[in-house]
Amino acid sequence: MTDDDWFERALDEEDDENASERETEGRADDERRAADAETDADTGTDTDAGVDTATGADGSSGDGALGDDADPFGGLGAGTDAPEGNPGRDADGPGSGGGDPFGDFGAEMSGASFPGGSPEGGGGGGFDASDGFGGGDAEGFEAAEAEFESDIARVDVGIEGLDEMVLGGVPERSLMAVVGSAGTGKTTFALQFLNEALDGGGKAVYITLEESEDAILSTAEEKGWPYREYETEGRLAVVAMDPVEMANSLDSLRDDISRLVTEFDADRLVLDSVSLLETMYDHPSKRRSEVFDFARSLKRAGVTTMLTSEASTADPYTSRHGIVEYLADAVFVLQYIRPSNSRETRLGVEIQKIRDANHSRETKPYEITDEGISVYRQANIF
Known part of the structure; x- marks a missing residue:
């Protein structure tokens, strides 16, 4: 055999081997494609089963496999996997069918x-x-x-102009406070408040820690209010007390005042002034607790009450010790005001708060006359 014959035969054998390998690879490729097709078919079956499990009534998909056209957020909050305790989220929730996400809100709230x-x-x-x-x-x-x-019985304060600032009146049996510095008319305010009830045939109690009984009666008569006559008729009780004595016997005094209000059948009561009572206690916590207990006893007595209080020197809108305005249902602030464009000092009244009532929040000018306090509701102080 020549070298050429050997070389040609070797090439022929190599071609036969390559053809055999290609045939084997072709069969392997066919087997892989068949296996892939079978796997795809099985996967599709599983996917369909998953969709049937998590799909809502409208056909929206849950947590199954996502198709090419599926919305990746379509099942958020829908189906059985919605978070617990989230009202209004169900199979028709956001993304479940393109509907209005607030469509059921009105229906849910209607009941x-x-x-x-x-x-x-x-x-x-x-x-x-x-x-x-x-x-x-x-x-x-x-x-x-x-x-x-x-449903709420209401009363007038009895001050012209101010009653119009209180829309509907102050709720009956309220605990009120009038706060102001010296000379702003707190005592006159309180006397006028009582006279409103007395003039209408009611009964009242006036407790003073600053003045004598005679001084209070004389001040009222100067304004034209017949307090001595009311006292003679048995419809007014004026009680002058020493603040030290009152502080030392406050526990028993609370019971005495409640009994007095009940037996006297008083419609209104005034304490003038609570500031003197507060000064009898050096420790702030003791002061707060005593004043709180006293105010609570007055409210339990079921009488419409007014406390007068000195204003703080630092802030005319707060009481001296900053207690009564938090205990009171209504607060009236009396103060001196000097407008920037005037050299005249004026008196202004402001309703700081009234529980269960609407009221004006403007500061209005007022005057103390021979007939009492008059508030100029139509005028502006500035």
Whole structure:
């Protein structure tokens, strides 16, 4: 055999081996494709089963495999995997069908119960699904407000102009405080407050820690209020007490005042002034607790009460010790005001607060005349 014959035969054998390998590889490729196709078929079956498990009534997908056209956030908060304690989230939640995410909010709230409202929607008794986020009709709200107002008995302070600033009057049996510096008319304010009840046939008690009984009666008569006559008729009791004596016997005095109010059947009571009582206690915590207990006893007695208090030298809007304004249901502030464009010092009154009542928040000028205090409601102090 020549070298050429050997070389040609070697090439032929190599070609046969290559052909055999290609045939083997082709069969392997066919087997892999068949296996892949079978695997894809199995995966599709599993996916369909998962979708059937987590799909809501509208066909939205849950946590199954995502297809090419699937919304990756379509199942957020939907289906059985929604977070517990999240009201309003169900199979029709956001992303479950392209609907309004707040579509059921009005319906859910239509049956909700709110204070002072009604299931029919009047007076803020829930939301009506037909009108979105509305709170019911205006007439229903006004009716509920009128009913609320009528449930609380109210009284006038008895000061012209100021009563118009209190819309509807001060709730009966309130604990009120009038705060002001010396000379602003706190005692006159308190006497006029009592005279409103006495003039209408009521009864009143005036407790003074600063003046004598005779001085109080004389001051009232100077304003034209017949306090001596009221006292003679048995409708007024003026009690002058020493502040030291009162502080030392405050425990028994609280019971005495409650009994006096009950037996006397008093409509109104004045304590002039609570500042002197506060100064009898050196320790702030003791002062607060004693004044608090005293104020609470007055409220339990069921009498409409007014306390007078000196204003703080640092802030005319707070009492000397900053206690009574937090205990009181209503606070009136009397102060001296000098406008920047005037050399004249004026007197101004402001209603700091009244619980369960609407009131003006403006500072209005007032005068102390021979007939008492008059507030100029239509005038501006600045």
